[in-house]
Amino acid sequence: MSDTDMIDAVVERHHRDGARLMQILRETQEQLGWLSPSTLTAIAEAIAWPRAMVEGTADFYSFFHTRPMGRYRVLWSDNITDRMLGNTDLMQAMCKKLWLEPGRVSEDGLVSVDTTSCTGMCDQGPAVLVNYRAITRMTPARVGEMVGLIRSEMPVAEWPAEWFSVDDNIRRKDMLLAHDLVPGQALAAALERGPEKMLAEIRDARLRGRGGAGFSTGQKWETCRNAEGNGSNAAHYVVCNADEGEPGTFKDRVLLTSHADLVFEGMSIAGLVVGAKKGLLYLRGEYRYLLEALESALATRRAAKLLGKNILDTDFEFDIEIHLGAGAYICGEESALIESLEGKPGRPRIRPPFPVTHGYLDQPTTVNNVETLAASCLIAAHGSAWYAQHGTEKSTGSKILSVSGDCERSGIYEYPYGVTVRQVLEDCGASDCQAVQISGPSGICVAEGEFDRRIAFEDIPTAGAFMVFDETRDMFEVARNFAHFFAHESCGFCTPCRVGTTLVRNLMDKIARQHGSPYDIDELFKLHRLMQGASHCGLGNSACNPIFDTLNKFRPAYEHRLMSLDYEPAFDLDAALSQARQMTGRDDAAAHLQNEAEA
Amino acid sequence: MKTSNSEVSVQANAREARVKADRPAETKANNIFQLDGEDIPFRPGQTIMQAATHHGTYIPHLCWHPDFSAHGSCKLCTVKVNGRFGSSCTIAAQPGLDVENRTAELDDKRRTLLQMLFVEGNHFCPSCEKSGNCALQATAYELNMMSPHFDMFYPDRPVDASHPDILLDFNRCIMCALCVAASRDVDGKNIFYMGGRGLLGRRVHISSESGKLADTDFAVTDRAASICPVGVILPKRKGFAVPIGQRTYDLAPISKQVRDTTP
Numbered sequence A: 001m002s003d004t005d006m007i008d009a010v011v012e013r014h015h016r017d018g019a020r021l022m023q024i025l026r027e028t029q030e031q032l033g034w035l036s037p038s039t040l041t042a043i044a045e046a047i048a049w050p051r052a053m054v055e056g057t058a059d060f061y062s063f064f065h066t067r068p069m070g071r072y073r074v075l076w077s078d079n080i081t082d083r084m085l086g087n088t089d090l091m092q093a094m095c096k097k098l099w100l101e102p103g104r105v106s107e108d109g110l111v112s113v114d115t116t117s118c119t120g121m122c123d124q125g126p127a128v129l130v131n132y133r134a135i136t137r138m139t140p141a142r143v144g145e146m147v148g149l150i151r152s153e154m155p156v157a158e159w160p161a162e163w164f165s166v167d168d169n170i171r172r173k174d175m176l177l178a179h180d181l182v183p184g185q186a187l188a189a190a191l192e193r194g195p196e197k198m199l200a201e202i203r204d205a206r207l208r209g210r211g212g213a214g215f216s217t218g219q220k221w222e223t224c225r226n227a228e229g230n231g232s233n234a235a236h237y238v239v240c241n242a243d244e245g246e247p248g249t250f251k252d253r254v255l256l257t258s259h260a261d262l263v264f265e266g267m268s269i270a271g272l273v274v275g276a277k278k279g280l281l282y283l284r285g286e287y288r289y290l291l292e293a294l295e296s297a298l299a300t301r302r303a304a305k306l307l308g309k310n311i312l313d314t315d316f317e318f319d320i321e322i323h324l325g326a327g328a329y330i331c332g333e334e335s336a337l338i339e340s341l342e343g344k345p346g347r348p349r350i351r352p353p354f355p356v357t358h359g360y361l362d363q364p365t366t367v368n369n370v371e372t373l374a375a376s377c378l379i380a381a382h383g384s385a386w387y388a389q390h391g392t393e394k395s396t397g398s399k400i401l402s403v404s405g406d407c408e409r410s411g412i413y414e415y416p417y418g419v420t421v422r423q424v425l426e427d428c429g430a431s432d433c434q435a436v437q438i439s440g441p442s443g444i445c446v447a448e449g450e451f452d453r454r455i456a457f458e459d460i461p462t463a464g465a466f467m468v469f470d471e472t473r474d475m476f477e478v479a480r481n482f483a484h485f486f487a488h489e490s491c492g493f494c495t496p497c498r499v500g501t502t503l504v505r506n507l508m509d510k511i512a513r514q515h516g517s518p519y520d521i522d523e524l525f526k527l528h529r530l531m532q533g534a535s536h537c538g539l540g541n542s543a544c545n546p547i548f549d550t551l552n553k554f555r556p557a558y559e560h561r562l563m564s565l566d567y568e569p570a571f572d573l574d575a576a577l578s579q580a581r582q583m584t585g586r587d588d589a590a591a592h593l594q595n596e597a598e599a
Numbered sequence B: 001m002k003t004s005n006s007e008v009s010v011q012a013n014a015r016e017a018r019v020k021a022d023r024p025a026e027t028k029a030n031n032i033f034q035l036d037g038e039d040i041p042f043r044p045g046q047t048i049m050q051a052a053t054h055h056g057t058y059i060p061h062l063c064w065h066p067d068f069s070a071h072g073s074c075k076l077c078t079v080k081v082n083g084r085f086g087s088s089c090t091i092a093a094q095p096g097l098d099v100e101n102r103t104a105e106l107d108d109k110r111r112t113l114l115q116m117l118f119v120e121g122n123h124f125c126p127s128c129e130k131s132g133n134c135a136l137q138a139t140a141y142e143l144n145m146m147s148p149h150f151d152m153f154y155p156d157r158p159v160d161a162s163h164p165d166i167l168l169d170f171n172r173c174i175m176c177a178l179c180v181a182a183s184r185d186v187d188g189k190n191i192f193y194m195g196g197r198g199l200l201g202r203r204v205h206i207s208s209e210s211g212k213l214a215d216t217d218f219a220v221t222d223r224a225a226s227i228c229p230v231g232v233i234l235p236k237r238k239g240f241a242v243p244i245g246q247r248t249y250d251l252a253p254i255s256k257q258v259r260d261t262t263p
Helices: A003-013 A018-032 A037-047 A051-058 A080-084 A087-098 A140-151 A185-193 A195-204 A217-226 A251-258 A260-274 A285-303 A334-341 A370-382 A384-388 A421-428 A475-489 A495-512 A518-534 A538-542 A545-553 A555-559 A578-584 B005-022 B048-055 B104-120 B135-142 B178-186
Strands: A072-077 A111-116 A128-130 A133-135 A170-172 A237-242 A278-283 A319-324 A365-369 A398-405 A411-416 A433-438 A444-447 A465-470 B032-035 B038-041 B078-081 B084-087 B098-100 B166-169 B192-195 B203-206 B233-235
Touching (some): A003 A018, A037 A051, A051 B192, A080 A475, A087 A111, A170 A421, A195 A217, A195 A370, A237 A370, A251 A370, A278 A285, A334 A365, A444 A545, A495 A538, A545 A555
Parallel strands (some): A072 A111, A237 A278
Antiparallel strands (some): B032 B038, B166 B233
16 A cells, blocks of 8 residues: 555545544554655645644644654663662663664664653553653663664564553552452443432532542533534533643553443443533553553444444433543543544633533533543442542542652552542552652652641542652652653643743753752743743643752752852853863863862 | 730721722722722723733733733732732722732742842843843843842753744743643644643643644734743844833833734
């Protein structure tokens, strides 16, 4: 098949629908290796979009390539937990064996090695993606073997199967993970109640969003239900946010691996309540390996009359489509996610209007977290009174935590809301704990002395990440890792976040090189204050949180790096001469300038 | 003095009551909000920026233009609305809003935003044809920006001189996307589109396989050809027709030239 025929076939499969551009680009790239200028032109013509728009989407996402990136693309997950497990040395060893610089494609076009944001395997790292397939538990031996397989051009599909095994590591079950529902049970209960009464149950259960913000699910569904569709394609939509990109979070991966039915059923219940016929599950690109299993779970549900027309022999109609993301943390923000679902760069929209009235294709849309939707099944099956008995007054039910870092048993822990940080630390076997980063880089850093605080919306709200750092860890390096993460993930739309995240990253790097001074600390605070108020969305608003927290709680980790406690010039005189030294081959004392601060 | 949450809310309620007492009839005829203490009338549906502009009051901005829907990206128009930060180009005007605009706090933030825009691109005002007519430069003067403050990034941004009548110098781009809006909404050509991600990735894409403007149907008469607030989109063979010193913002500061082109 020629490239043109192949592109035609892909575009045709997606009904020449521009809203499906993300899937068109991914499937085309899976076959052609990259998205060449002529490929983008062909796709633009086939979906009748301006070419610049197609290119704009293609070069927004980390996992799309508008330049050839090699037949093997190895991406090392670079979360702080991967770092703590030694990914830096392993990646260096891999590059050395392959005679390769990180980020560069080998001369023969065979391979490239680079880093990527957290791939959600923190409990079984260091992790890599090879041609977007997840591989866990990298070791020096595995690096050696992998280099051999790449050199001999063994197809990734034929690599040792155990490399691709991903464990659930469920350590503690509570009401959700220990559920005894069979597929269809919760949905049947919801259908029996009818949409109004089902909505009332959700409201009475006081269910709140598990993505971290804690918005009332009942209120969201009600507003969406009451919103009228817009224009000739009026409809309502349910979107499941499975773009689990917050570093350190991996509970949605486990829910989708072992409880996919519960998630799909929750989407169906949401569909019943808001009056939607279609649901979309937005799966992060890092979880590409789950796609086939999820598709087959959907097929099973269709065969069992749990999806499609006349669900369980009623007149309720609902079906679910899976959309894959392509490496963009920002798509976890609900309006950016909707943009991405529509085939565009994941750029948060101006709000209001909110998605509940103007969401996917400008129609009323409820966007809910994977865990929220799963929890709605428990309410449908067991009722609000039972559900609201669990947890606290303001945070009913349970929360699944993704525990990783310095502990004996990392993995998935489900607790009723209200559990203390200390309890979690005890259960996971974290001795000597210095700090816990809760809810990822955009969350909060909890230090010793605060361990009696509780996981609950009224105290510490969280999307689920729980990264443990023991006394040996350098909290400055933790914050610096997060600063790099935000600079990489800023969408670039608004000035404060686009430029600010990179300025912050550079300041942190400067302090790490021991060229910082108190002036730079003041600059960090100044940028924090600006970005927090002026940014377009939550990414920019929270990007400095980890720095602000660690500066307040672990200031010595910064201060011992400062070159002097007063003034330090931004310009390094001696470093500026390094090129001249290289050119003249000199490195004697006379070829060096003493910096003022050292003088 | 420390105040508890409940005290704060009591104070807020009292303030609200006072505001209501001052203006008892909040009818349509009373569509007024406060901008730095000044009464600004508005029509329902207008944003704070639209109403202020119509009234002739300057709120610093770069990516907003009265002819186009708000983009909301430059954040220069950040104001405080009832104590909360927000973009005045996207927030709807409502009766009784208390909006802070030209306070020291907000102008400080704006100055930092301007410095960010200056260091992320390559801006050399003395050699730029747009000098004196440039909204970025004029706004920097308005806000007393004395230096770029941060280290320059010196990004590598190629110039596109392929088109017979137009030069594109992306070194000066501030990502306002006004060219995107003009080409899409007025010219109906969709020649420009914002793409890429992050500081170094974000850029304007041109709708041709070569990425060159010459390979599009762009014309010097397009609205997009004259919309750029900085010196990216420039006509060729026409330089310094108006001498420096007699240009738009040489004559009066940008804050004194608030023009509303909408009816």
